[in-house]
Amino acid sequence: ALASNATLTSVSLRDSGVAADDCKVLAQALEVNAKLSFVDLAGNKIDGAGCIPLAKALEMNKALTSIILDENSIGNAGAVALGKALEVNSTLTVVKLRDNQIGMEGGEALGNALRKNTTVCEIDLGNNEIGEEGSTVLFDALAANGTVTSLRIDGNNISDAGGTALGKALQTNCALAAVHLSDNCICDGGSQAIFESLEANRTLTTLDLDNNLAGAQGMRALRNALTGNSVLKAVHLDDNDVDDHDAAVVFEALETNTTLTALHLNANKVGYRGGKALAEALHKNTTIRSIHLRDNSLPKDVKTHKWLADALDANNFVKYMDLRGNPIDYKFEHFTDRTVEL
Numbered sequence: 001a002l003a004s005n006a007t008l009t010s011v012s013l014r015d016s017g018v019a020a021d022d023c024k025v026l027a028q029a030l031e032v033n034a035k036l037s038f039v040d041l042a043g044n045k046i047d048g049a050g051c052i053p054l055a056k057a058l059e060m061n062k063a064l065t066s067i068i069l070d071e072n073s074i075g076n077a078g079a080v081a082l083g084k085a086l087e088v089n090s091t092l093t094v095v096k097l098r099d100n101q102i103g104m105e106g107g108e109a110l111g112n113a114l115r116k117n118t119t120v121c122e123i124d125l126g127n128n129e130i131g132e133e134g135s136t137v138l139f140d141a142l143a144a145n146g147t148v149t150s151l152r153i154d155g156n157n158i159s160d161a162g163g164t165a166l167g168k169a170l171q172t173n174c175a176l177a178a179v180h181l182s183d184n185c186i187c188d189g190g191s192q193a194i195f196e197s198l199e200a201n202r203t204l205t206t207l208d209l210d211n212n213l214a215g216a217q218g219m220r221a222l223r224n225a226l227t228g229n230s231v232l233k234a235v236h237l238d239d240n241d242v243d244d245h246d247a248a249v250v251f252e253a254l255e256t257n258t259t260l261t262a263l264h265l266n267a268n269k270v271g272y273r274g275g276k277a278l279a280e281a282l283h284k285n286t287t288i289r290s291i292h293l294r295d296n297s298l299p300k301d302v303k304t305h306k307w308l309a310d311a312l313d314a315n316n317f318v319k320y321m322d323l324r325g326n327p328i329d330y331k332f333e334h335f336t337d338r339t340v341e342l
Helices: 020-032 047-060 075-088 104-114 131-142 159-170 188-197 215-228 244-253 272-282 302-314
Strands: 010-012 038-040 066-068 094-096 122-124 150-152 178-180 206-208 234-236 262-264 290-292 320-322 339-341
Touching: 020 047, 047 075, 075 104, 104 131, 131 159, 159 188, 188 215, 215 244, 244 272, 272 302
Parallel strands: 010 038, 038 066, 066 094, 094 122, 122 150, 150 178, 178 206, 206 234, 234 262, 262 290, 290 320, 320 339
Antiparallel strands: none
16 A cells, blocks of 8 residues: 555554564555655564565655654664665654664664764664764764764663764754763763864754763863853753762853753753852853753752752743752742743
């Protein structure tokens, strides 16, 4: 039916038990279908054997713009086949491959594809096994790639080596707007390289480093980046073991930063010093809209809470502050035009 379809533009077969043998039939249809632009095959049993004919079909298909293959155990074999397809495919803009057991070989193949592909804008590789070497090839390709605007590579154990390679790529990349790197074992060296690259980068607006270990060097690099960067709008650093001193360093940069609108530092160690630095910054900052400090170590003393309350009185721009999970007794009830969660 799909081979002769002239009207249907979207098909979802998510969680439908599609297996490798079924993909041969589907691939034959995709080779000639000129109407279908969206296919969702997430949560099936396609594996590498089923992905290979699908990839072959993508080499010939001229209509499909989005394909979702999350949770299919396609492995390296499937990723390598898709990489070859992306080298010649000229219509796909969205490729989602989360939870597929893709390792180094598959990551390298997809990276090599991005050196040639000029249409893919969004790629999701979250929760795979790409690792340091695979991610390094991928990031090296992104250094010159001018079309990918969104990259998700969370949960891939890229570590500091991968973070350093990404930092190098971001210095010359002119397209990426959002990068998601949570759960990747990135520590001081990798985070420092990424944040230092932001001094030169002029496109990245969202950076997600949740559940890593950014460290003191990383925080100092972020402070410097926030002082000079004029495009970054959201930074996610939840659960990074950021201590009170390092948090204060970052908050101080908010005194002069004019672009950041959201800062996430949940589940860290922000305390008295960080609270004071944040309050002082909010007396000057006019762009930050949401601040997330849930489950930190802001002290119970009224002085710290009064500082924050006074800062919010002076600042009419912050609309949301999350202080849940801190030992705060102070009431922020008079802020009727914004939300302060305790």
